[in-house]
Amino acid sequence: MFDDLRELAARLASGIAPKTVSKLAINSFAEATPPRPRPFSLWSDEKGKICDYTSWASLTDRHFSGRHLRAAPESYSASLPEDAPYRSPDQVGQVTDLFRRTAFRECPRSTLLFPFFAQWFTDSFLRVDISDRRKNTSNHEIDLCQIYGLTEATTRTLRSLEGGRLRSSTVGGAEYPDTLFGADGEVKEHYRSLPYAREDEDGNSVLKAIFASRNLPDARKEFYFASGLERGNSNVGYTAMSTLFLREHNRLAGELKARNPSWDDERLFQTARNINIVLLLKIVIEDYINHISPIGADIFRVDPGFPEDEPWYRTNWIALEFDLLYRWHGLVTDNMRIDGTDYGQRDFRFNNKILTDHGLGTVLESGSRQSAGRISLQNTPTFLLEAEYHAIKMGRDFRLRGFNEYRVRFGLDPLDDFDELTGDPVLADRLLQLYGDIDNVEFFIGLFAEDPDGGALFGELMTTMVAHDAFTQALTNPLLSKNVFNRDTFTPYGMKTIRQTSRLSDLVARNVPDGEDLFISLSRPSQEGGDRGAGGAINVGADHGR
Amino acid sequence: MFDDLRELAARLASGIAPKTVSKLAINSFAEATPPRPRPFSLWSDEKGKICDYTSWASLTDRHFSGRHLRAAPESYSASLPEDAPYRSPDQVGQVTDLFRRTAFRECPRSTLLFPFFAQWFTDSFLRVDISDRRKNTSNHEIDLCQIYGLTEATTRTLRSLEGGRLRSSTVGGAEYPDTLFGADGEVKEHYRSLPYAREDEDGNSVLKAIFASRNLPDARKEFYFASGLERGNSNVGYTAMSTLFLREHNRLAGELKARNPSWDDERLFQTARNINIVLLLKIVIEDYINHISPIGADIFRVDPGFPEDEPWYRTNWIALEFDLLYRWHGLVTDNMRIDGTDYGQRDFRFNNKILTDHGLGTVLESGSRQSAGRISLQNTPTFLLEAEYHAIKMGRDFRLRGFNEYRVRFGLDPLDDFDELTGDPVLADRLLQLYGDIDNVEFFIGLFAEDPDGGALFGELMTTMVAHDAFTQALTNPLLSKNVFNRDTFTPYGMKTIRQTSRLSDLVARNVPDGEDLFISLSRPSQEGGDRGAGGAINVGADHGR
Secondary structure, eight states: HHHHHHHHHHHHHOOHHHHHHHHHHHHHHSSSSSSOOOBBBBBTTOOOBBSSSSSSSHHHHTTOOBBBSSSOTTGGGGGGGGGGGGGGGHHHHHHHHGGGGOOEEEEEEEETTTHHHHHHHHTTOBBBBBTTTTTTOOOOOOOOOHHHHHSSHHHHHBOOOSSOOOOOOEEEEEEEESBBBBBTBOOGGGGGTTTOOOOOSSSSOHHHHHHHTOOOOGGGGGOBBBSTTTTTTTBBBHHHHHHHHHHHHHHHHHHHHOOTTTTHHHHHHHHHHHHHHHHHHHHHIIIIIIOOOOOSSSSOOTTTTGGGTTTTTOOOOOBBHHHHOOGGGGOOOEEEEETEEEEEEHHBBTTHHHHHHHOOHHHHHHHHHEEEEEOOOTTTTTGGGGHHHHHHHHHHHHHOOOOHHHHTTTTTOOOOHHHOOOOHHHHHHHHHHHHHSGGGOOOHHHHSSOOOOOOOOOOOOHHHHHHHHHHHHTTTTGGGGGSSSHHHHHHHHHHHHHHHHOSSHHHHHHHSSSSSGOOSSSSSOOOHHHHHTSSOOOOOOOOOTT | OHHHHHHHHHHHTTTTTOOOOHHHHHHHHHTOOSSSSSBBBBOOOTOOOOOSSOOHHHHHHHTTTBOSSSOOOOTGGSSOOOOGGGGGGHHHHHHHHGGGGGOOEEEEETHHHHHHHHHHHHHTOBBBBBBBBBBSSSSSSSSHHHOOSSSSSHHHHHSSSSOOOOOOETTTTEEEBBBBBBBTBBBOGGGTTTTTOOOTSSSOHHHHHHHHHTTTOOOGGGGGGGOOTTTTTHHHHHHHHHHHHHHHHHHHHHHHHHHHHOHHHHHHHHHHHHHHHHHHHHIIIIIIIIIOOOOOOOOOOOTTTTGGGGGTTTOOOBBHHHHTOOGGGGGOOOOEEEEEEEEHHHBBOOOTTHHHHHHHHHHHHHHTTEEEEOOTTTTBBGGHHHHHHHHHHHHHHHOBBBHHHHHTTTTTTOOOOOHOSSSSSHHHHHHHHHHHHHHOOOOHHHHHOOOOTTTTSOOOHHHHHHHHHHHHHHOOGGGGGTTTTHHHHHHHHHHHHHHOSSSHHHHHHSTTTTTTGGGOOOOOOOOHHHSSSSSSOOOOOOOTTT
């Protein structure tokens, strides 16, 4: 598949229209597997029994996560060798241990801005309901719910209701999301209805649970921000992204107001939001996906119109497999260096003072100057191993089929041997001991075990599935529809802004003082890191590999 | 448009494949107007102000009804002549009066089975929320919620949870939906959680409000049935349809159980339900729409697969215009004759004893032997005039554009004059007095004023819009998708049953004793009524035209 893409990319040089190349490349991923509707979902009967047949609910109830393949028979694990640890759910731990970071492995291509963006971006649609893991609490749309919330009620709570703006606060002369707590240390009155701040009869809330479980000191409340989602303050990178898009929203509202003085708050708000969502979509495809692409040329672009004529243009529905494959914990470094200071993960999480002290531009530039870790087995920091455990358990609880079955489902040849999966003979042997046969390798393990090929960030199945799910759920956004993508919806100013935005750096240039002079990049600079895939490091002094 | 269809139909005789003709004919309606997503909906801001611009909510929140055209400017009615009654909302009554039945007008083609089915069918998706008329409480899908309910909780309440069956009752040896009330006159314990039976803190419920507002005697409780929707007992025709599909569900469950003895209740239920929904879809297209079609040949058929390749294959979203245009009150006769007895509307409504006394087959056959009324102005029975008033008011409250603008939107030429709208010079003059100019004629009025052409049941715009919305929202049902429409989903027995079902009479033949000998038809028999459009009557003695 990648060879075809490389050939496509090469044709760019010979004068073929970039739009055509983009369309062909997008379709090659979008058509890798049959389009939605998918016959199955995580819907199960009242007793919680996984249903491996089609029901009206599995076709229509999007509260449940989708699934790309029918549930494996209950006998699936029973067919494994008697003594394979995989057979026993109690031994998920042995498989989890495959993820443990032994020594830090650096990603040859990505900066820390990449995990900042990836985590923030996917938090809006990979939203497993912790009270019922069959469900997804998102709208299945790329809707910038990180700053607008999941419901209209939350959106209104976050709006200033003047001039189309979102509420915000000013710290050191710069704009941030509004602070959630008042000077008295209590959640501000008007934010108490937010889903995560709302207290139940016993006075409990998601917010209180976060403070209690993380043992966060009260001092963290000062710069704890009102956000659309409950994880909106989970780390400095996440808050930085929300801040960037919030600034852009308020900037857009001001520009629209200046050009349309008769518009009321509602119209200014709705129009700024629509433009902002499209800016995100452009950045997702033209910056983020082009970075992920192993090709090296920026071949993917947002071209409204053509997807509507394709058979994969269907209502979004996030699948469990898409949720699981996105657990890129290997990207996470042990430290984050900002302006010469190293912060450990404990400092970096739920601690926006780092952001307000250093400022948005510095944090984003620092992220752009540090290498991310590599997405692979044996590279997950200790504090995230429990997350791996739960991911593996989820794959088993919901009876996902094996890695090779997913390869076939996405148009790839099944692998014959563990040596084809990984060039690391020690790891290959360890997997052989665990699974006995390549066909027994779990979806989740295979995804992360598979070696990247020629400059890719991860293995072939992961690349194919990420691209498939991204294209078929980003380019189906209603704002990109032929009936909607026009001046009527966005205004001429909005259309121009959309046209002029392709990368995160464009947003930074508009919303950070002297932002156009900053180095803002998902990709490590080739002059420092060598060519793609060469594996050179950006020396920013972070204390890797302890 | 109809000429094209007639030419298509004629080609059937010359050997062109019926599938091809069906596809071409379906596409001609489905492509009459741009596909969804539509930029606008009835979403409005907190103040209830109609928004004539695109918002994220208008693109995604399907709680609100859709709309085919942007809201008219507020100045729309102001541009009418100063003295036109249309200008004043208080004078909606004058326009309402256009609907008043002066003398009963008989439909030349339809039997009473047609309104039985139409009302029952559309009640599942044309569901204006009476507490907020901007909203639609349906799932926007053809989902047989009349017998399964709108939510999974309701579905479970209506299931027997044994053998995949729905709860039912036996009256005179025949199967009906289960009775809702116990012998003590109270709602049975397990039905008290149904949305319409649930009591609020003051002990009120939708059900009690129905009994109170209609002044129904307690005796009606004996055969008041548990149904999926609150209007499930609203008239004998409606209950007859629900009974027919409930019997089919339970019959299917039994057949599936006999063939799949290892299946549990859940799988039997879900599979029977999926088959039953597809049976409904087949009847909708192959019986109901073919009856509506002015062509006269049964050219439309369910052909799973091809719609997925068409640009109109998009997520369903019921529009306000579709809801309004379906108010076919002219179909309603003053009396219904069953087995020699005439029942007035008061007897016929909320009175299932008529059904249990005569039996399902007799009621359906009697409906098939009586002519329906004609869908037009000046043919609405008095008791439904208030419904017309509300429909007109709704069109104005939500600032629908004029009839001629909708003609253009659906690919038809605008009319130049009132004479083009109707061949009745008195009515044309009355409309001229009311509107002054043909371009001022309201959507709702124009739809019903327009003369039917060559055997059609209604005017050209109504025919086009009904067909457009029906095809683009029935053939998009996920059960008809290529990935789903197969033996895996329905079983071989289910596939065979689907193949063998095309008309309501097929369902009656399977679920009513000696059902295959009954005359069950949406169309008046041509031997009695002459050719289509000839206007002959079926003499069944109903006391029309009082």
